[in-house]
Amino acid sequence: MEQKSKALAVLKENELIERAKNKDHAAFEELVKRNQARIYNLGLKLLGNKEDAADLLQETFINAYYALPKFEGKSAFSTWLYRIATNNAFMKMRKKKIPLVRFESDRDASEQKNFTDVPDWSNDPRAHLKNEELKILLEKSVDALPGKYKTIFVLHDIEGFSTEEISKMLDLSVPAVKSRIHRSRMFLRDKLSQYFQSHAGHGAKL
Amino acid sequence: MKCEKYLELISLYLDKELDQMLIDDLEEHLSLCARCLALFHTMEKTVSLSRTYYKQRHCKVPRNVSSQIFYHLRIIYKKEKF
Ligand SMILES: [Zn+2]
Numbered sequence: 632m633e634q635k636s637k638a639l640a641v642l643k644e645n646e647l648i649e650r651a652k653n654k655d656h657a658a659f660e661e662l663v664k665r666n667q668a669r670i671y672n673l674g675l676k677l678l679g680n681k682e683d684a685a686d687l688l689q690e691t692f693i694n695a696y697y698a699l700p701k702f703e704g705k706s707a708f709s710t711w712l713y714r715i716a717t718n719n720a721f722m723k724m725r726k727k728k729i730p731l732v733r734f735e736s737d738r739d740a741s742e743q744k745n746f747t748d749v750p751d752w753s754n755d756p757r758a759h760l761k762n763e764e765l766k767i768l769l770e771k772s773v774d775a776l777p778g779k780y781k782t783i784f785v786l787h788d789i790e791g792f793s794t795e796e797i798s799k800m801l802d803l804s805v806p807a808v809k810s811r812i813h814r815s816r817m818f819l820r821d822k823l824s825q826y827f828q829s830h831a832g833h834g835a836k837l
Numbered sequence: 838m839k840c841e842k843y844l845e846l847i848s849l850y851l852d853k854e855l856d857q858m859l860i861d862d863l864e865e866h867l868s869l870c871a872r873c874l875a876l877f878h879t880m881e882k883t884v885s886l887s888r889t890y891y892k893q894r895h896c897k898v899p900r901n902v903s904s905q906i907f908y909h910l911r912i913i914y915k916k917e918k919f
Pocket residue numbers: 838839840843866870871872873874
């Protein structure tokens with residue numbers, strides 16, 4: 632038994648997938664072990680708490696187990712897994728009545744308005760992760776993004792997936808993905824800008 | 838100045854997804870427009886702060902959460918035998 636799992640650990644992903652498709656349970660479990668941290672952390676970011684992240688992780692791999700015979704290898708295994716995970720995350724958001732695409736209406740307006748007079752705070756010494764206030768604000772702001780925007784922002788700007796990969800995961804066109812990345816960044820930048828503007832004078836002058 | 842036209846280009850520029858023609862156009866605008874330059878710098882900073890923040894927060898999967906998955910899978914294997 633020990634011997635067997637050691638041998639699996641050195642196998643390439645596509646070999647594990649082939650074995651798992653032929654009902655080699657140990658091979659599937661090795662795929663779980665290799666990918667579980669990514670999916671769990673995705674859940675933490677998208678859903679914001681450990682319980683939902685744990686649920687998401689479990690559902691994703693149970694779904695993946697049943698869906699594996701249909702996996703044809705046209706996309707990377709991780710892309711396929713993320714597709715299942717994000718669909719599960721959207722379902723959870725819907726249950727919790729978290730808006731998926733709608734921005735808070737007042738934010739919408741201020742996004743445009745604030746563009747006119749935002750100073751460049753990028754070199755402000757408080758724009759640093761040693762600033763606890765900023766960390767809290769960052770997390771709150773990402774959480775305030777509508778579900779699908781948050782997902783796209785996390786997949787692209789944090790996890791580093793390409794716009795093409797995200798478009799396959801979410802069944803969106805590449806231009807739609809790009810425009811949502813942009814809109815999310817504008818929203819987050821706006822939140823941070825408000826913070827630096829309302830604290831003007833407390834830190835270094837620009 | 839038509840700044841609106843450059844907003845989304847700034848995002849694409851950050852991702853190195855712009856064609857050379859548009860890069861030239863945007864870079865020229867950035868050299869003339871302090872507003873868009875500030876937008877570019879603060880947007881870049883917003884992205885890098887977010888990325889670093891979430892990297893620092895990366896968690897291990899709790900052991901009991903992980904063993905739950907394997908427990909459930911084993912129930913499924915058993916059902917499939919019958
Ligand atoms: Zn401009």
